[in-house]
Amino acid sequence: MNFYDTAYYLNRECTWLKFNERVLNEAMVESNPLLEQLNFIAIAASNMDEFFMIRVAGVKHLIESGVDHHDIANMTPQEQFNAIESMAHILVNEQYRYLSIIRNKLLTKGLQFVTVHQLTEEQKIWLNTFFESEIYPVVTPMAVDSSHPFPFLSSLSLNLAVLLRTKKDPAVRTAVLPVPSAVLNRIIKVPGTESPEKFLLLEDILSAYAKHFFHGCTILEVTPFRVTRDADLDIDDDVEDLLTEVEKSLKKRRKGAAVRLELAYNASRTIRLFLSHELQLDDQDIYMIKGPLDCKIFARIHGYDYLRYKPFTPQPSYELAGTAGDFWEAVSSQNIMVHHPFESFTIVENFIRLAASDPNVLAIKQTLYRVSNESPIIAALSDAAENGKQVTVLMEVKARFDEANNILMARKLEKSGCHVIYGIQGLKTHSKITLVVRREEEGIRRYVHLATGNYNGLTAKIYTDIGIFTKDPLIGIDASAFFNLLSGYSDPPVWNKFVVAPLNLRERIISEIDQEIAIAKTGQKAKIIAKMNSLLDKHVIAKLYEASCAGVKIELIIRGICVLRPGIKNVSENITVRSIVGRFLEHSRLFYFYNNGREDVFISSADWMPRNLNERVELMIPVDYEQHKQRIKKILHLYLEDNVKAYCMEADGSYHREEVSDSRKKVYAQLTLLKKVEERIKQLE
Structure with missing residues (x-):
């Protein structure tokens, strides 16, 4: 029997969309607290952004290349795109249907999203002051005409398309108002409101006050829109300076071709044609949205703990808690397993801190794929190098969407004296391993931490992962050989336990x-x-x-x-x-x-x-x-x-x-x- 028959396989992109549908479905699970339901909508929206920036952009490249390519399910790029477009439009419509239901539920809990027109006269007086002092100075309107070409709009930025007429010319003109959501909060609480507490969206305020940016003009229409661009980096590994190459590619990412346009559902045909022409997008690339664009903002609502999961505190490792307290002795007597986020990631951070300060530790070697910009691990590795220890870090600078942060962390480590490796040509280093070499009475000993997840204390609070600390000598030998393989010209050894x-x-x-x-x-x-x-x-x-x-x-x-x-x-x-x-x-x-x-x-x-x-x-x-x-x-x-x-x-x-x-x-x-x-x-x- 031919088990490779394409009839036995599904398309990758369609199965991913099915996954995001499952994430979105959690927004309608009554047992989830109300703001957690809203958070699942935010997560699904974030997932879709990345999906379009990487996967849809990749399928579009295949279509444009004209290459005769069939996927594992025997689908051509055009067939894949058609299936994606059909499923994604349905999923987005469901997302906003769910959002409408949740917003109605929030109203019963005393939280209401309103428009400017729903404010009282007193609240409008406050808003006038707020607009003049906080919003107006930040926003720069951009005309679009023969002397003002359509501006470059960065990926995922929120903007307003404006149709207007001047007093001197009856012709309809176009302009763009950028929504400064990167520097101002998009969700703004109306002060002095009680049950229900009222919230405004920044783009709604800008829409209502658009005339302030175009004095002497008649505003005909103001419509929110959002562009998603190709963000897949094309990095040439065969270069002398990989770090510089990644930095160049990051600049190109901002200017990738548009792959999706999200547009308010009540947009006029004029605005729709104008934007699709300027962004060179077809009808199937346009998503008409019945609600606020970019639902990720709903993850930023703070407070209201009564509408969230019951708080939990990651516990200490119970295997380590059952030992005498000396970490080196504990790992020497038995392997220690930790299960995050149920058990705290602090044990991993403390392991690196302890190694950095222990005078008997000679060397620390670690792979880092995604790491937070305020990571205690980075600080501990820097301290270790400054304390005279040999510190080697493989920092994967091609970790998608973490490239800029990883470059920043790598330079910080180098400045403190760490030896930083920027990956292997043609490969991403995704393994999770730390090796600590320590001098003890019996001689040199190796302590190893191996894990399924990244060395990131932030994601360790919400991702389930397993890590194991061990002093197993065979694993220690393999760990040393593994780092030699990464940093030098060594041929792969005969592994004792590692599978690589x-x-x-x-x-x-x-x-x-x-x-x-x-x-x-x-x-x-x-x-x-x-x-x-x-x-x-x-x-x-x-x-x-x-x-x-x-x-x-x-x-x-x-x-x-x-x-x-x-x-x-x-x-x-x-x-x-x-x-x-x-x-x-x-x-x-x-x-x-x-x-x-x-x-x-x-x-x-x-x-x-x-x-x-x-x-x-x-x-x-x-x-x-x-x-x-x-x-x-x-x-x-x-x-x-x-x-x-x-x-x-x-x-x-x-x-x-x-x-x-x-x-x-x-x-x-x-x-x-x-x-x-x-x-x-x-x-x-």
Whole structure:
């Protein structure tokens, strides 16, 4: 049987849109607090922005190139674009329908978004003063005519298109008013309002006061619009100075071609034709919006805790809490596993701080992919270098949308004396690893931290990830060899435990699946559980289909993209796919293979996607420590039992929410994990 048959695969872009639909659906889940419902709309909007900047822009490039290209589902670029356009328009319409429902609910809770015309006379007097003092000095109107070409508008900026007439000339003229949302709050609370508290949007104020920018003119129409531009960087790796090349590409990103126009639904045909002509966009690229453009702003509403999730505090590591307190001694006696955000990321930051100040630590080596601009880790690495330690950091300056921040952090590290590597030619370094070399009585010892997620204390509060601290000498040897591979000219060694992309990760995954196939063919139990963000690699998927046909039971927990089709007769009948969309973003990559009862368990930085397996430096690490192996098994089974936040995938790529019958107990995996870690800490106390 040909398991590579395109009929067995789904289109990547369509499966991503299905994922964002699941995110958006959380806005209508009554058990989510009201402002959290609104936040899911903001998250879905943010996701769509990035999708258009990268994925839609990429499909458009393929169409323009005329290359005869077919994707994994045998779709041409034009067919992909048509499918995207159809699904995206429906999704956006749903987004604003949901927004309207939530805004009505907010009114019942005493929060109301109003227009200028709904203000009282007293409130209008306040607004006049506010406009004159806070808004008017910041805004610069831009005429568009033969002597004033259409201005360049940066990607995702909000603007107002204005139609007007002058007293001297009856001809209709056009202008652009930029909305200064980068320097002023877009959501403005009307002072002195009580139940309901009233809020204005900055663009609504500008629309109402547009005449103040065009004295002597008659305003005919003011319409908000927003442009999305191609933001995919074309970086030449074969250059002497990669840092300079990335910085050049970042400047080009601002001026990428327009790929989407969002326009208020009541815009006149004149404005629509004017903007589509100036931006060189077709009708299918235009999204008519029934509500405020750019719903990301709703994530910026602060306060009102009674309309949010019950606050939680990430707990200390209960495995570390059960030790004597000396970190080096604790990791020497047993591996320590932490599960974020249920357990605090502070343990990781403290590990780097401790290494930076410990006089017995000789060297620190770390890979950084995404890191916050106020990261304690950056500060600790700088301190370590200033304390005379050998500090080597691989800073991936091609991490999408984090390039500028990573360059800034890299220069800060270099200034303090760290040796900074800017990645490997042709590859992105996506692995998550820290190596600390320490002198002890017995000699030189290596302490290693390995993780599924980034060294970012901000995202660690909302992403689920797993990290492991170990003093395992074989892992330490592999870690040293790994950093030598990144920083020098070393050939890949024979690894003791590391599985490394792009060297042998796909081969090891396929080998593990083959192992289950061989066991299944003997009539014995064979099982695979795999949790990841995305599943796209056709070689791995074809092998999973083969395993399913051999009788291997395969349970996949895939948050986002999944082009595998479960439940196809005689192909994937033994495969199930579920997606968990909850309070926290599911980010950990965990893999389980039954292996005739020996149970192979891995954590990894990599999804099963071509880019991860071919174009990135990734790590997959076996979990041999029995306590952690059992703990990860329990986590996986808990996600498989989730019947509150789980969506199950059908063979056609659609999803349905897991149904809970009256007789079944509700299982919400993330909430259960949160409660369990709190209970364990209390028991230790």
